[in-house]
Amino acid sequence: MAGSSVVQSGNYSLLIDTGFSQNAFTLDDSTKGLLDNTQFVLDGTTEFADVTTGTLNIGVKRGRRDIGDQFSAGTMSFTLNDTLANGVFNPFDTNSPYYDTADAKPGLAPMRQVQLIRYDASNTPEKLFVGYVVNYDYSFELGGLNTVTVYCADQFYLLAQTYLDELSVSPETSGERITTVLALPEVDYTDTTNIATGTVNLGHASSYKIEAGTNVLQYLSQINETAEFGRLFMSRDGVLTFQNRIGATLSASVVDFKDNGTNTPYDRVGITFEADQVVNRAVVTGLNGTTTTDEDLTSIATYFIQTTSIGNSLLHQQNEIDAAAAYLLNGEPEARYTDVGVGFASLTSGQRDAVAIVDIGDTMTIEKTFTSGTGTTSLAQELSVEGVEHAIDVYRGHRVTFYTAPTTIVYQLILDDSTYGVLDALNVLG
Secondary structure: OOOEEEOOOEEEEEEEEEEEEOOEOOOOOOOOOOOOOOOOEOOOOEEEEEOHHHEEEEEEEEEOOOOOOOOOOOEEEEEEEOOOOOOOOOOOOOOOOOEEOOOOEEOOOOOOEEEEEEEOOOOOEEEEEEEEEEEEEEEOOOOOOOEEEEEEEOOHHHHHOOEOOOEEEOOEEHHHHHHHHHOOOOOOOOOOEEEOOOOOEEOOOOOEEEOOOOEHHHHHHHHHHHHHOOEEEEOOOOOEEEEOOOOEEEOOOOEEEEOOOOOEOOOEEEEEOOHHHOEOEEEEEEOOOOEEEEEOHHHHHHHOOOEEEEEEEOEOOHHHHHHHHHHHOEOOOOOEEEEEEEEHHHOOHHHHHHHHOOOOOOEEEEEEEEEEOOEEEEEEEEEEEEEEEEEEEOOOEEEEEEEEEEOEEEEEOOOOOOOOOOOEOOEEOO
């Protein structure tokens, strides 16, 4: 089995790019500089250092905790035991195997790629986080334990450091606009993407300008948060992902969490039932001044006026602005499960494999048993996954928490089925 074992959790690899190319063509080198060499090639292959055995703990946070929050950069931090590793993480140690003697600089340096990988029961590697090292925080204790805490962020961090030149854009769908921005020379985003077309149109009847100095990540977020209302995030394996407006979800629960001894167990669940969920008045205004207001008068009579307002929407068509205002309304609070957590020690090998790779945008089921009178009753909800947090302690194991949001579940139409063969809003083709 590849990787290093984490107690009652599986095998993992924590890899950091050392900055070396292990098989790169090198001019004037008697071995690596030979022409027509099939072993040492122009680009070479990035060499990664596996630092798992020197790691004490790992924490990953990705996505958002609530559907009303904005997606930001995913982060990972981990602490390395440099005393146990005989000082190889020390940036001043020129004898470290990770020190680049050719360029006289540490191999383990900021802005190097980092990957957290878990291996399933069939030894297939599954990436849980892909990003870049942002900072090494060294703590040297005289006569004590020397540690290095490493802070990482996914590719959203890079987009947040990038700014646009002045750009004239013509009407495009939300997904097309994101693709246009990523391809600009001042952005030059070349990593893998999974960009949906989008369900709305951006721009005006004629082209208009995006001001020079506009932050790339903020603009991409503006597309999603003021117009599409979908999801824009980095997947667990480092793919920039854009999903269409959140609406009905074809039922396909990837994990069923239950507390009755069947399916996948859990040890904590959060429940909310609050007035803050209510939005009964929505105002949406486009950049060209086109605006609309929608209200739920029945909700206002019960829960008073609770308004959300968007003043910088990239929408411009009146019908789409009207639809956005209607979409934002949520007239009735609903009790729901907000998060669920579980330690891998309580799971079977197959359950660990399934839980480890749950990603943002997936659907899961959470069921809880409640006391009801002299007996019990159970309530199950299918929910969308909006955020994922991993906490891995090499001596205590792996724990994961998922943050959820309500979603409307629809089911695939099944001919001649008494339940799923009926044509209605909840049974759909495909």
